[in-house]
Amino acid sequence: MKRYLILEDGSHYEGIGFGADNFQIGELVFNTSMTGYQEVLSDLSYCGQITVMTYPLIGNYGINRDDFESLNPAIFGLIVKEACKSPNNFRSAENIDEFLKLKGIPAIENIDTRAITKKIREVGTLKAIMSDTIENKDDIVKMLKETPYMNDHVKMVSTKNAFPIPNRGKKVVLIDFGAKLGIIRELSKRNCDLIVVPYDTDFKTIMSLNPDGIMLSNGPGNPKDVKESINTIKELIGKVPMFGICLGHQLISLACGADTIKLKFGHRGGNHPVKDLETNKVSITSQNHSYAVEKESLSNTDLIMTHVSLNDGSCEGVKHKKYPVFSVQYHPESSPGPEDSKYLFDNFIDMINNNYGEKNA
Incomplete structure (x- = not known):
């Protein structure tokens, strides 16, 4: 037909x-x-x-x-x-x-x-x-x-109720903006004791869970539509190690005072080259996003750009100058795509362990 x-x-x-x-x-x-x-x-x-x-x-x-x-x-x-x-x-x-x-x-x-x-x-x-x-x-x-x-994409796809995925490692709160199961799998492989919470969970509730780390997931739509989450992330930065992926990356940047822009047709595919500006290593990445962090807007924030797209020069990752906070625009969990960047989950666990050691020194 x-x-x-x-x-x-x-x-x-x-x-x-x-x-x-x-x-x-x-x-x-x-x-x-x-x-x-x-x-x-x-x-x-x-x-x-x-x-x-x-x-x-x-x-x-x-x-x-x-x-x-x-x-x-x-x-x-x-x-x-x-x-x-x-x-x-x-x-x-x-x-x-x-x-x-x-x-x-x-x-x-x-x-x-x-x-x-x-x-x-x-x-x-x-x-x-x-x-x-x-x-x-x-x-x-x-x-x-x-x-x-x-303008309510995240509300449509986020979990409505918090739920645990128990394990024997460090406790990680995953804020669900539309999280891929691939992210959950990678954290579970690293023995993270996960609690998945709705996107609009407030600061007090998250901190009452005593997290060792916070993961901000991927998700759909314009990051500026999720205003309540931006305010919560502002409060969380500096309290707990944090890792953001895709939409989570954009929300961290907005919470720190940077801006986001809509790309002409976005990045969607499994073959996008990204350069790590600290190591000069190039990874082939899986991507799916319509928006990007505006590079010029980072200059007035406490964020440093760590990764850049070799296709169009757009920002692909940032880290905080003072606190254990970092994020990437692409998908290190792949699913589908290359697995070049799964080491970022190991970096997140190392960050949690280092912060845990400092707190208990």
Whole structure:
């Protein structure tokens, strides 16, 4: 059955529909990963977005039980050149069409993904919606133009209640802005005694948990929309060692007085080179973000830029001049992507141990 992708600039693209048919207005973005579509689909940072996969073959190894980054995906739609309905892999439990139908995610295949990606690169991200007809296209375009972007992404995907993931190591409070399970796995591998709390948990409640460290997770949307969390982070800085990833990185920067900007079309993929300015080491990283910390705004803060993108020169990491606080814009847990940067979790544990030793000296 024909299905159309209609953009707010009035253009449209024709393809074949699969997956679910509950269409929503979303921000149209693209991801350049060659594999890892299951992790992309289940990454809560894609909340509110319709994602174009630039690699032409998606679904070849099916959907398995192990590679999820969340149990309830929040992505608004998937656009692919060709979707494989007959996967061949020993781990596969279902095909991508079955999974999308089950989770209520609409999709289109046999569509010109290269043309769509080129448009996004040239004009930036756009609002879009899928439709099974273009007879009322003018009305749809008008609706797209008049509908504002969402501003409550984090509220939609954060846990509603705190819960523990017990272990025998140091106690880490993970503030959940839409946390990937990959972050939880990496902390658990390092024996962290985790408590996952909602994004709007206040300073007093967090400190009552007696954390040895605080992890600020990834998440969707504009960091400036999460004002209550920025104020809480301001209070936490200097009290407990802190590590921020993606949205968590942006929130640390805002809490310290820096600014964030929206990129033209963002960074999404598993092959982004990032340079560590302290060691001159280059890592290939997994990224998924629309916003970045404005480099020039760091000059009036207590933050130092530690990492930079070799693609566009944008800020990819910071650390605090006085306190055990650091963050990166990319995803050291990968899932999907290269594992060059998992050492950052070890650095976080070392920071906690050093701070713990100083407190008890």
